[in-house]
Amino acid sequence: MEGITDGVNKMSVSETQKKNRIQVSNTKKSLFFYVNLSKRYMQQYNEVELSALGMAISTVVTIAEILKNNGFAVEKKIRTLTVDMRDEPGARPIPKAKIEIVLGKTEKFDELMAAEAEQNGDNEEQQN
Numbered sequence: 001m002e003g004i005t006d007g008v009n010k011m012s013v014s015e016t017q018k019k020n021r022i023q024v025s026n027t028k029k030s031l032f033f034y035v036n037l038s039k040r041y042m043q044q045y046n047e048v049e050l051s052a053l054g055m056a057i058s059t060v061v062t063i064a065e066i067l068k069n070n071g072f073a074v075e076k077k078i079r080t081l082t083v084d085m086r087d088e089p090g091a092r093p094i095p096k097a098k099i100e101i102v103l104g105k106t107e108k109f110d111e112l113m114a115a116e117a118e119q120n121g122d123n124e125e126q127q128n
Contacts, residue, residue, distance in 0.1 A: 020045040024063065026056040034063045038103065039072060043113065047076060047104040053083070057099045064101045071112055073103035 020041050024034055034050075041048040052060040067073035079100040084093035106112075 018049060020047060021049040021051055024050055024052040024056050024060045026052075026059040031059065031062060031066075034059070035066050038063060038067060039113065042073065042103065042105045042109065047102055048073075050101045050103065051098070053085070053096045053098050057097060060099055060101055064103060067103060071106055071108050073109075074106055075101065076104045077102040 022034060022037055022041065038048045038050065050060045050063060064073070064075070068075065077100075081098050081100075082095045083098050085096045086093050
């Protein structure tokens with residue numbers, strides 16, 4: 001037990017929860033919620049890590065493709081792995097597929113964001 005405690009105490013913040021990581025679910029939020037959140041993270045951190053398990057993997061891939069195809073992001077790293085998940089403590093571990101996609105800003109990112117903000121401002125004026 002002491003070995004586990006020592007290991008947890010030695011973990012850095014980046015290992016426990018990265019600030020620029022978005023853990024995507026395919027049931028909790030809409031696709032475009034994650035697309036817009038990814039853009040905000042890239043504005044703040046210059047890159048974003050999208051992460052998903054199991055059935056949500058296709059959602060992460062779709063988000064990454066939307067951002068890439070619209071010129072906002074470039075792929076930096078894609079990692080696939082299998083992790084053991086437990087439904088309850090003491091239950092038998094169930095292997096789950098996991099994907100992590102790191103996206104970085106394109107050279108046109110800031111320009112595209114400014115154009116998008118300007119377009120949204122015009123839309124709000126038309127609605128009032």
